[in-house]
Amino acid sequence: MTTSISNFSHIGRRLFLGAALAALAASSSAAESPIKIGSVISATGPASFLGDPEQKTLELYVEKINAAGGVLGRKLELVIYDDASDANKANAFARRLILQDQVDALVGASTTGSTMAMIPQIESAKIPFISLAAASVIVEPVKKWVFKMPHSDRMAAQKVLEDMKKRGFKSFALLSDTGGFGKSGRTETLKTAAAMGMTVADDQQYGEKDTDVTPQLTKIKTSGAQAILVFGTGQAPAIIARNYQQLAMKQPLYTTHGQASLEFVRIAGAAAEGIRMPSPALLIASDLPDSDKQKAVSIAYAKAYQDRFKMDVSTFGGYAHDGLMMMVDAIKRAGTTDKEKVRAALEATNGFVGVSGIYKMSPTDHMGLDVSAFRMVEVKGGVFKEVR
Template sequence: MKRTTHQETRAMAFQHRAGRLARGLALAATALLATAAQAQEPLRIGTFLSVTGPAAFLGDPELKTLELYVDRINAEGGVLGRKLQLVSYDDSGDAEKARTFAKRLIEQDKVDVIVGGTTTGTTMAAVPLAEQAGTPFISLAGAVPIIEPTKKWVFKTPHTDRMACEKIFADVQARKLTKVALISGSGGFDKSMRGECLKVASRYGVEFVADETYGATDTDMTAQLTKIKGSGAQAVLNAGFGQGPAIVTRNYRQVGLSLPLYQSHGVASHEYIKLSGPAAEGVRLPAAALLVSEILPANDPQKPVVSSYRKQYEDKFKSDVSTFGGHAYDGLMLAINAIKSAGSADKAKVRDALETTKGYVGTGGVVNMSANDHMGLDLTAFRMLEIRNGAWTLVK
C-alpha cells in the first residue's frame, strides 16, 4: 500500500479546507440572497373597510387616507427599506363579509398587520380570527368591547363610546342639567353606547327620563321624539351613527323640541351637518381635535399633526376631512412605528411594540398604551364641539 507523503497530506488538507470554505460561501450567499429577497418583499398592510353601504361616510375617507399615506411613505423610500403594499376589501358594513375578508387577509394574502374594521360589528367579526392567527389588528371602530376585556392582538384608535358618554355628561353637569332623554339606534355601536351611558350616568348625577330606540332603516323618528317631548327631559342624547342621527336631528326640530341635543362622536364629520341642515344648529358632540384644527391654540401639541393631515387630505381629494379618516391615519402610523421599533415585521415583536406605544401624538389624541389599555387615550383627547352657523366651534 502506497504511503501518503507529507506534501500530499498538506494538499488534501488544503482541498478539504477549500471545500468547506466554498460550501460556507455558498451558504452565506444563499442567506444573503434570501435576506435580499425578503428585503424586496413588501410589507403588507391589510384592511377591510365599509367603503360602500350605510357606513360609507366612515369607510370611504378611511380607505382614501390609507391609500394616500401608503403612496407617500413609498415615495419616501418605504419602511425598513421595504415598500408598503395595501391589500384592501370593501365589506359594505356586513359583518359576515368582514369575517370572510379578514380570513382571506390572514390566510391567503398573508398580511403583516391589519388596520381596519370601520364599524363595531365588522370589527368584532374579525377579532377571533386575528387572535387565533396571532396577527396584529388595529381597529378603527368605537365600542368598548373591542378592547375590553383586553385582547392580546387587538388594538384600536378611536375614542370609546364610554368616553363619549362621560364627556357628554360632564358637559350636561356643567350646564346644571340632570334629566336626560336617551334615543338610540339598533346597530352594534348604538347598542354599546346606550349601555355604556346607562352605566356611567349616575356618576354625573344624570337621570334618564326616557329611553327610545329606532331601527336601522327607519326614516322618521317623530313618534319617539314626541314621547321624549312630554317626558320632562332637560336635554336629549342620541347614541348612534350613520344616517339615523341626521334624521333624529331634523325630526327633533319638526316636533318643536328646543332642548339641548347631544350626538355621539360617531357622527363627527361635515357630512352630518350637511345631512341635518339648519336643524343641526346648537347640537353638541365630543370629537377629536381634527375637526377644529384651524381654531386650536398654537401651542396645542396636536395642532401640527391635525393641520398637516387635513391639508394633505383636502388637497388630494378636494373634500372635507373627517375624524374617521383620522382614525385610519393613526392606525397606519401606529403600525408603522411599531414595525420600525421592532426592526422587522415579526408579528409578535410588532404586537409588543404596539402595546408599549408611549407619547404618540395623533389625530385622535396623545396615545399611551399598556398591557391593560390597547387604545391609550384618556378623556382629554376629546373636545366638546358645538355647531354654529353650519360650522364646528369649540365649547369653552
C-alpha cells in the same frame, strides 16, 4: 486518499457557499419585499360615512410613506377590502387577509360589529391589529393583539353628560341604534348616568337603516327629558336631526363622536345647527393655540386630505391616519415586521401625537386615551366651534 479528501473539501466549500448565497438571496428578497398592511373598511353601505374617508386616508398615506422611502427600507403594500358595512363579510375578508394575502399587520375595521367579527381570527393568527371602531368592548377586556384608535363610548357618554350637568340638566332621553356601537354606547351611557346621578327619562332605540325616527322622538318629546343624546353612527343620526326639527322639539340635542364630521352637517342641513358632540381636536384644529401639540399634525393632515380629495376632512379619516402612522411607528421601533415584536412596540407606545389625541398604551390599556382627548363642539353657522 488525499485527492479524495481535497475533492470532498472542495465540494463542501461549494455547498457551503451555495447555502450562504441562498440565505443571502432569501434575506435580500425579504428585505426588498413590501410590508403588507391589511385593512377591512366599510366604503359602502350604511357605514360608508366612516369607511370612505378611512379608505382615502389609508391610500393617501401609504403613497406618501412610500414616496419618502418606505419603512425599514421597504415599501408598504395596502391590501384593502370593503365589507359593505356587513360584519359577516368582514369576517370572511379577515380570513383572506390572514391566510391568502399573508399580511404583516391590520388597520381597520370601520365598525364595532365588523371589528368584533374579525377579532377571534386575528387573536388566533397572532397578528397586530388596530381597529378604527369605537366601542369599549373592543379592548375591554384587553386582548393581546387588538388595539383601537377612537375614543371609547364610555368617554363620549361622560363628556356629554358633564356638559349637560354644566347647563343645569338633571334628566335626559337616550336614543341609541341597534348596531354594535349603539348597543355598547347604550350600556355605557346608562352606567355613566347612574354614577353621575343623572336620570334617564326615556330610553329608545332605532335601526341603523331606519329612514324615520319620528315615533321614538314623539315619545321623547313628552317624556320630561331636559336633553336628548343620540348614540349611533352612519347617516341615521342626521335623519334624527331632521325629524327633531320637524317636530319643533326644544330639548337640546347631543350626538357622539360618531357624528363628528362636516358630512353629518351636510346631510342634516339646517337641522344640525346647535347640536353638540364630543370631538377630537381635528375639527377645530385651526382655532387651537400654537402651544397645542395636536395643532400641527391636525392641520397637516387636513391640508393633505383636502388638497388630494377636494373635500372636507373628517375625524373618521383621522382615526385611519393615526392607526396607520402608529403601526408604522411601532414597526420602526421594533426594527422588524416580526409580529410579536411589533405588538410589543404598539403596547409600549407613549406620547404618540395623533389628530385624535396623544396616545399612551400599556399592557392594561390598548386604547391609550382619556376623556381629556375630547373637545366639546357645537355646530354654529354650518361649522364646528369649541364650546368654552
